[in-house]
Structure formats: C-alpha cells, structure tokens
Amino acid sequence: MKPRITIEEVARLAGVSTATVSRVLSRPDVVRTRTQEQVMAAVRQLDYQPDAAARALASGRTHTVGCVIPTLDHAIFARSTQAMQTTLAQAGYQLLVASHEYDPDTEFELVRALQQRGVDSLVLVGTDHAPRLWKALSDWRKPTLLTWSCDPRLPSLGFDNEGAGRMAAKHLLELGHRRIGVISGFTTHNDRARSRVDGVRQLLAQAGLSLPDEWVTQQAFNLEGGRLGLRQLMGARQKPTALFCGNDLLAVGALLEAQRMGLSIPDDLSICGIDNSEMAQAINPGLTTVSLPTQDLGRMAAKSMLSAISGEVVPAQSLLPFELVIRGSTAAPRKSRTVSRLGQ
Numbered sequence: 001m002k003p004r005i006t007i008e009e010v011a012r013l014a015g016v017s018t019a020t021v022s023r024v025l026s027r028p029d030v031v032r033t034r035t036q037e038q039v040m041a042a043v044r045q046l047d048y049q050p051d052a053a054a055r056a057l058a059s060g061r062t063h064t065v066g067c068v069i070p071t072l073d074h075a076i077f078a079r080s081t082q083a084m085q086t087t088l089a090q091a092g093y094q095l096l097v098a099s100h101e102y103d104p105d106t107e108f109e110l111v112r113a114l115q116q117r118g119v120d121s122l123v124l125v126g127t128d129h130a131p132r133l134w135k136a137l138s139d140w141r142k143p144t145l146l147t148w149s150c151d152p153r154l155p156s157l158g159f160d161n162e163g164a165g166r167m168a169a170k171h172l173l174e175l176g177h178r179r180i181g182v183i184s185g186f187t188t189h190n191d192r193a194r195s196r197v198d199g200v201r202q203l204l205a206q207a208g209l210s211l212p213d214e215w216v217t218q219q220a221f222n223l224e225g226g227r228l229g230l231r232q233l234m235g236a237r238q239k240p241t242a243l244f245c246g247n248d249l250l251a252v253g254a255l256l257e258a259q260r261m262g263l264s265i266p267d268d269l270s271i272c273g274i275d276n277s278e279m280a281q282a283i284n285p286g287l288t289t290v291s292l293p294t295q296d297l298g299r300m301a302a303k304s305m306l307s308a309i310s311g312e313v314v315p316a317q318s319l320l321p322f323e324l325v326i327r328g329s330t331a332a333p334r335k336s337r338t339v340s341r342l343g344q
Contacts, residue, residue, distance in 0.1 A: 066114030083298030143308035165199025181240030183229035226253020285328030
C-alpha cells in the first residue's frame, strides 16, 4: 500500500509550518490568500488526505454543520441550502443535509443523529417543532439557528411571513378585488404557511372583508396542488376573482389549470404567488409574486453559524426584506375595468 502522506510533508513542500497547514485546512478565512495557494498546491501535488477524526480530536470541532429542512423536493429550499453550502465550504466547513417531510418525529430523530455525529452547529427551518426537540436543543451546548421564521427561544433569521401575505392581499385589494381566495400549503407543522394565510385574513379584515372557508384550500406544495386547489375554489357557489397562493408552484399550477378550464388570466382571474422563482418569470403571463431573497438567507445563515462557532454573539432575531414583483397575472377585475372605460 502507498504510505500515507503526513501533514509534515505538506508543510515542507509548501515551505510553511504544520500549524499553518492546519489553519488553511480548517480556517482558510484567517490565512493570507498567497499562503492558502501555496498550501493547497502542496496538498494537491501530494494528494494529501487530512485525518478528519484526528482534526476533530485536536480542535474539538468536526468542521461540519447540520441542516434539517422540510423537503429536498422544492427549489426554494434548494437555493438557500446551496448558498449555505457554498459559503460554509469557503470557510472549510461541510454541510450535512437531511429532510423530514414535515414529520416532527422524523425531524427529532434526524437532529439527534446529527448531534451524536458531533456537528458544530445546527440550522433548522421554522418554529413548529416537537416539545422534545425544543428540550434537546436547549440542553445542547452548541449553536442552533432557526431560519425562514423567527422565535425568541433561539437565534433566528427569516421572513415576516404574515407581512408577505398582507403584501399580496394589499396588492389584490388595490386592484379592486373583493372576492379573494387562498390556495395554501398544508398548515400542520408549517408555521410559514399558517402565517401567510393569517396575513391575508388580517388585511381583508382591516378592509371590512372576510375570508370564507369555501375560499381557502390546503394542498401539497406543488403544481398538482395548485391544479386541485383551483378546481376546488372554482366550484364554490360564489367564485373568487383573485387568488393568493402559498408559493409559486401552487400559483403556476393554478394558472395552468385555469387556462385549461378556459379562463383568461388575468381577465377572469388574478393570481399572485410567493417566492419569485424562475418559473414565475418564464410562464405566460408572467406571475405576480412576493420575492423572497432565499439565496441571501442561505449565505447569511452560514455566516451566522460560523460566527457562533467562533464564540461571537449573533443577533437574536433578524428579518430579511421582501418585495412585490408585479407581472401579467394580476389586474383589476373585468367588471371594474369595464366601468372605468364607460366612464371615460
């Protein structure tokens, strides 16, 4: 067998100390770029493979961060997780990702497995967690960050999901819509979905309007869920003239199903989503949506965890900004536009 290359051999070839080699491999952000290049050139030339177990024993760190997300099946989580992965990798950390499919018992087991594996920190999504998980996190002596929503019990980085729902509802109200329906994702174990519906309900109440049960449907967060939701809402006795959908996949599914049913978007029905995915721009008409900076969320989450691992104090709660992107899927109700033209 080929003899194992040692860190001392890498240090000699690079012309630096073994401590410098160790720093380049574990904390490249604290080493000058020229020195990093020298060391990594030696690493590649010698095909040096660091002993992860030895590094963890010496430093007390595994240089891993655990991230447990609801699902690997949605692009919105993929974008934020990829940004997190890239930022951590630049600092010499590896991201370990697992998904629980909105099952709190599965989430608990995954978190415990990552803790037992010795990750240096954890990143979780949302605020809906089993009581025993909250206890396990409070007893753990390493950093945990909540993302996508905020909770005073742990450092949090997320969005005002109620505010996003209110923003979408305000846009539809200002266009003149008074019959506004909602296609939401399943709200059980999903505080983000609940909060967005609550935001719509709050703004309608401020305008003296209600959100009847027959104008709200919960579906899987995918295109088929949007199609099913649209068919259900269009079967109501009094049909809504506008829809708010809990994400862009639901909104695009609803838009495609409406067109299949012979409805004109936005003449017969206005549709607004949330996320601002690539699909929202590609579909015809383009989808009006609340844009969430998900890649910024991933990068900031990674930087926050790196700071916490280093012993720095991170903000208790941070809310990221969002904005409404208006495209062709929303317009004033047909009747309002007809009255407006007659009055001119």
